[in-house]
Amino acid sequence: MGKDVIVACDFASAEQTFAFLDKFTGRKPFVKIGMELFYAEGPEIVREIKRRGHKIFLDLKLHDIPNTVKKAMAVLSRLDVDICNLHAGGTVAMMQAALEGLTREDGTRPLLIAVTQLTSTDQTSMENDLMIHAPIDEVVMHYAQNAKKAGLDGVVCSPLEAGKVHENCGAAFLTVTPGVRFADGDKGDQKRVMTPADAKAIGSDYIVVGRPITAAADPVAAYERCLREFVG
Ligand code: C5P
Numbered sequence: 670m671g672k673d674v675i676v677a678c679d680f681a682s683a684e685q686t687f688a689f690l691d692k693f694t695g696r697k698p699f700v701k702i703g704m705e706l707f708y709a710e711g712p713e714i715v716r717e718i719k720r721r722g723h724k725i726f727l728d729l730k731l732h733d734i735p736n737t738v739k740k741a742m743a744v745l746s747r748l749d750v751d752i753c754n755l756h757a758g759g760t761v762a763m764m765q766a767a768l769e770g771l772t773r774e775d776g777t778r779p780l781l782i783a784v785t786q787l788t789s790t791d792q793t794s795m796e797n798d799l800m801i802h803a804p805i806d807e808v809v810m811h812y813a814q815n816a817k818k819a820g821l822d823g824v825v826c827s828p829l830e831a832g833k834v835h836e837n838c839g840a841a842f843l844t845v846t847p848g849v850r851f852a853d854g855d856k857g858d859q860k861r862v863m864t865p866a867d868a869k870a871i872g873s874d875y876i877v878v879g880r881p882i883t884a885a886a887d888p889v890a891a892y893e894r895c896l897r898e899f900v901g
Pocket of ligand 1: 677679703787788789825847848849857859877878879880881
């Protein structure tokens with residue numbers, strides 16, 4: 670898959686989601702569905718968005734014992750999503766089991782990417798709560814390498830980390846990066862942000878963009894601007 674803009678559909682209901690998606694009468698954006706919408710509406714929301722012709726990144730961040738994750742991934746694979754994810758903290762064995770579960774009888778499977786450390790975790794909380802004492806950027810790179818070792822396709826990371834992830838894990842290892850804002854836009858609660866053009870320059874494979882598109886006065890125009898700046 671080539672570079673693309675993934676729109677984070679952080680809505681609370683199917684009604685709000687479809688009111689938003691109905692605006693896109695031309696190109697159908699690649700969409701991200703997170704826990705809130707999935708838990709509210711169940712797997713039918715995934716099937717309906719697929720029927721409407723969108724690609725889907727199902728952002729459920731699985732983390733459990735390998736056998737449970739394997740079986741859960743088999744269910745997600747049958748939903749025909751394009752990308753799904755898990756926590757690299759679940760260990761290499763869990764990631765390998767996830768890949769096995771995702772792989773269909775014909776050998777095809779959705780892409781699988783890992784969350785390294787959440788951006789809400791900082792050095793202090795990692796040391797105090799998780800008792801991990803290495804520098805956080807080393808932990809992030811180690812988890813990315815574990816994901817690669819397990820056979821995953823890439824990681825979710827800050828656009829600021831994308832270059833280093835590619836250096837460590839190879840150019841083909843995907844970097845999917847949230848924290849994107851237009852140069853003249855509102856940062857909201859994101860602290861470390863990059864424009865779509867900068868994310869492109871640094872080598873992000875996919876950018877995940879929520880409010881700069883979903884809260885724009887003209888979401889279709891904002892999406893198209895993102896595509897122009899990121900994909901070219
Ligand atoms: O609205 P905004 O563009 O900030 O949305 C970014 C999306 O990416 C949200 O769905 C958010 O949960 C997700 N995300 C993030 N930072 C991470 C991981 C995921 O912003 N480190």
